[in-house]
Amino acid sequence: MPPLMEVDDLRMHFFTRDGVVKAVDGVSFALEAGQTLGMVGESGSGKSVTALSLMRLVPEPPGKVVSGDIRFKGESILRMSEKEQGRLRGDRIAMIFQDPMTSLNPVHRIGRQIAEPLRLHKGASKKEAWGAAVELLAQVGIPQPAERAWDYPHEFSGGMRQRAMIAMALACDPEVLIADEPTTALDVTIQAQILELMREIQARTGSAIIMISHDLGVVADIADHVLVMYAGKAVEFGAADEVFCRPLHPYTWGLLESLPRHDADDGGRLSPIKGQPPSLINLPSGCAFSPRCAYATERCCSEAPHLVEIDSGHSSACHFSADKDFLNRSPHSATGKL
Amino acid sequence: MAEAPEQIPGERSARGAGTDSSMGRPPLSIAESVGKGRTLRGDAWRRLRKNRLAVAGLVWVAIMVLLAVSADLWVPRYLGDPVDIDTTQAASQSLQPPSWDHLLGTDRMSRDIASRIIYGARASLLVGAVAVGIMLVIGLVMGAVAAYYGGIWDSIIMRAADIFLAFPYVLFAIVLVGVMGGGSPTNVFLAIGLLGWPGIARIFRGSVLAVRENEYVDAARAMGASTPRILFRHIMPNAIAPLVVYATMSIGVAILAEAALSFLGMGVQPPAPSWGGMLSEARGYLFTAPWLMVYPGIGILTTVLAFVLLGDGLRDALDVRKKE
Numbered sequence: 001m002p003p004l005m006e007v008d009d010l011r012m013h014f015f016t017r018d019g020v021v022k023a024v025d026g027v028s029f030a031l032e033a034g035q036t037l038g039m040v041g042e043s044g045s046g047k048s049v050t051a052l053s054l055m056r057l058v059p060e061p062p063g064k065v066v067s068g069d070i071r072f073k074g075e076s077i078l079r080m081s082e083k084e085q086g087r088l089r090g091d092r093i094a095m096i097f098q099d100p101m102t103s104l105n106p107v108h109r110i111g112r113q114i115a116e117p118l119r120l121h122k123g124a125s126k127k128e129a130w131g132a133a134v135e136l137l138a139q140v141g142i143p144q145p146a147e148r149a150w151d152y153p154h155e156f157s158g159g160m161r162q163r164a165m166i167a168m169a170l171a172c173d174p175e176v177l178i179a180d181e182p183t184t185a186l187d188v189t190i191q192a193q194i195l196e197l198m199r200e201i202q203a204r205t206g207s208a209i210i211m212i213s214h215d216l217g218v219v220a221d222i223a224d225h226v227l228v229m230y231a232g233k234a235v236e237f238g239a240a241d242e243v244f245c246r247p248l249h250p251y252t253w254g255l256l257e258s259l260p261r262h263d264a265d266d267g268g269r270l271s272p273i274k275g276q277p278p279s280l281i282n283l284p285s286g287c288a289f290s291p292r293c294a295y296a297t298e299r300c301c302s303e304a305p306h307l308v309e310i311d312s313g314h315s316s317a318c319h320f321s322a323d324k325d326f327l328n329r330s331p332h333s334a335t336g337k338l
Numbered sequence: 339m340a341e342a343p344e345q346i347p348g349e350r351s352a353r354g355a356g357t358d359s360s361m362g363r364p365p366l367s368i369a370e371s372v373g374k375g376r377t378l379r380g381d382a383w384r385r386l387r388k389n390r391l392a393v394a395g396l397v398w399v400a401i402m403v404l405l406a407v408s409a410d411l412w413v414p415r416y417l418g419d420p421v422d423i424d425t426t427q428a429a430s431q432s433l434q435p436p437s438w439d440h441l442l443g444t445d446r447m448s449r450d451i452a453s454r455i456i457y458g459a460r461a462s463l464l465v466g467a468v469a470v471g472i473m474l475v476i477g478l479v480m481g482a483v484a485a486y487y488g489g490i491w492d493s494i495i496m497r498a499a500d501i502f503l504a505f506p507y508v509l510f511a512i513v514l515v516g517v518m519g520g521g522s523p524t525n526v527f528l529a530i531g532l533l534g535w536p537g538i539a540r541i542f543r544g545s546v547l548a549v550r551e552n553e554y555v556d557a558a559r560a561m562g563a564s565t566p567r568i569l570f571r572h573i574m575p576n577a578i579a580p581l582v583v584y585a586t587m588s589i590g591v592a593i594l595a596e597a598a599l600s601f602l603g604m605g606v607q608p609p610a611p612s613w614g615g616m617l618s619e620a621r622g623y624l625f626t627a628p629w630l631m632v633y634p635g636i637g638i639l640t641t642v643l644a645f646v647l648l649g650d651g652l653r654d655a656l657d658v659r660k661k662e
Contacts, residue, residue: 055560090561097560102553107575117561168561 002074003030004208005054005093005176010068012046012053015061019281023049025232026068028307029225033175036202036209038223038240040216040255042277046232047212048098051180054210055095056085072176091121094174098181100161104153110137110164111149117171136167140197159190163197170201177201178210183218195222216259220244228252231278231288234307238314246327248316250293253330287318295320295329385655392651398644406460413457417441418450420457420611433627443629445619447609451629454611455637461612462641465527465596465605466589472531474585477538478574484539485546486569496543499536507533507595511604523596526605530592541584545577552576583653590645597638613638 012024024046031037039047052058054070056077070077072093077085094117097103104113114136115129124132130149137145140163153161162182169177179198183191199222202209213219219226219240226243228236228251236249247253254273275292278284284291290300299319309315310322320326386392413420418440431448434440442451484495511529518525549555550573558572599605600614608615613634620630 057556057559086562086564088562089559090563095557095560097553097557099553103557105554105558105572105576108571116558116563120562120567165557168557171561 002071004033004073005031005210006069006071006074007050007054008069008071010050010053010070011066012049012058012063013066014063016281021280022232022283023063023280024053027227027229027232027234028068029227029234029237031176031208031210033208034202034206035225036211036223038219038226039210039212039229040214040219040226041229042214042273044277044280045229046280047214047229048180049232050229051095051178051210051212054176054178055089055093057095087121090117090169090174091172092174093176093178094169094172096162096165096169096177096179096182099185100158100165101185103165104156104161106153108152109149110151110153110156113153114149114164114168114171117168121172132171133167136171137164139170139201140164140167141193142167158186159193162186162190162194166194166197166201170205173205174207176208176210178212180212181214182211184213184215191218198222216244216255228255231283232280233288233317235289235317236315237307238311242311242314246311246314247330248310248314248321248327249289249318250295250330251289254292257331295326382652382655386651389651389654391647392655395644395647395651398640399648402459402641402644403463405456406463409456409460413453417453417456420449420453421609422449433623433630435627436629442633443627445616445630446623451616451633454616455613455633457611458613458616458634459637459641461523461606461610462593462596462638465523465530466592466645469527469530469534469592469596470585470588472527473534473538473588474581476532476535478542478581480535481539481542482546482569482574485543485550486565486573492543495539499539502533503536505533508599508602508604511599515604523606526596526599527592529599530595534588534592537588538581538584541580542577545580546573549573549576579656580653582656583649586649586652587646590642590649593645594638594642 007027007029010024010027011022014021014023027046027050029037039050041047049058049063053065054077065078072088077088080088104110111130111133114133115124115126118124118129118132119126122129134145134149137149142148142160142163148156148160153164156164162185166182177198182198183194186194195218198209198211201207209222211219211222223240226236226238226240227234228243228249230251236243236247236252238248243252244256247256251273258270258272260270273292274294278288278291284301286299286301286303287293287296287305290296293300297319303319305317305319307315307317308321386396431440431444432446434444434448436443440450440452442455444450445454480495480499484492507529510533511525514525514529555568555572558568563572596605596612597614597617600612601618602614603618606612606615608619616634617631617638620627620634623630
């Protein structure tokens, strides 16, 4: 049986006046029911474009899938008609957006917005859909759901709106839930609540979750597998424990190092990754991370590394990931953090 | 997933049963929803009420509409017929100044001017409403298509709009009269409506382009909504506010245009009453019977002003940034 969702060497390029932006350039992963995949990386590393590609929400043109495939239960989403894709979207694959303040339509009542996917996909009557929307609001922890369903979005707080967004995404019991930085716009206590809610939902419905975040804490919290992206490419992929405890790629080391830590022994200074992510139009030759990598050699600047499986199920796109001595130089292995 | 079909109906009935109380609730009226919490419309209505000029405009428009709509019920009986000439006393009643018998005086044909003004209001408001209706239908579709599909459609529609903007509506009305024969209100609202859409289309296009960038439009696509549904259910309601203002003011402009065309003899034809037509007839009596000219003039002035003031007030009321 094919995996629930499978992305195979996806390349989504944007053809702009300034050149070709390789926003996603060779990303592959597979997702099984009940699993959570975390996607991490800096801003502009291609996480969101990957997510939007899965939903076929990237405007084309300027975007274009240059190669690769996205399969849902073995069937290529890319080859489906617009109509078939529409049937999948919101029903089998649903998405939670980053900013709950702008992702709800200000002129419609909350209840009606949550009811809309049910009206679209399940042919529910207005009354049935409204009743279901109230039930969904209760499920995501909105108090007095029957009353609050009559509210407009501006009468909800940020956390409540994100709950409403989640309720909307859950309306049709999707098999894949894509969450694009669902907690970024929320404050920390609400973040924890929302993550807890998503975990609960997954336990109950068994849906697969793709969690996109630049917050490693969030991903560590919820993901089974982690995909680290840099400049449109997957640089490290593996089980969450593996990636966080034995990271193989220097970029992942950098990400982990730049986290604020309460037990820091170096005077509380953060150690960010130096430099800026490269322009996706003009990628450096060789390894895209080489200009910022403290361990880069001449080989890194001329020869691009491929994602290679190092341990079972744990792969990395670095020439030296298989080198035990090299890994021992990681700041990580020395201190054994996280 | 095999369990999905079974699960949904079961869930539905459970959900339905638990929420009967909420379903029994009728849709909230504006007044109720203001009491309940803030709504966009409730807010706008409160801001509008604070603006005295806008309220004055609204009241005046309401009075005019009421007079025009109810005219058949009482005007012919109490004020006199606006069109028919009472031949028995035509001579003695001609060109009477305002008096208790004829509040606003009589015209050359001894018809009551108050009666003709009220029926003239009917013609003016009808032309205003229908012309703006035509403008809206064409303008909204054109603007929405231009904005949402963009590219070649955008270019074609916006260039067409430019061409239409360059058309003088008086000439267009003359052509219509020539083609359709005879002057009638139909020519007037066709002329104004067919030439007025570019303004609406441009405003709506800009508004849709701005609204389209919002994340809730992506969210709607992500839930599987089709393009027309997104356009009509998610974008249009958010893009409509500036148009409410423009359309309100356009009614005033259309009334003015109707008066001008009727004055020139291309609109409503005598003996049917219209403000422009009455002004035209009054030209010869400017000094001997000035009331012939004054009252239709006041009618045009106050009604157009009322629509403009109302539109102005709506602009302020619908501006969310003005939330106090």
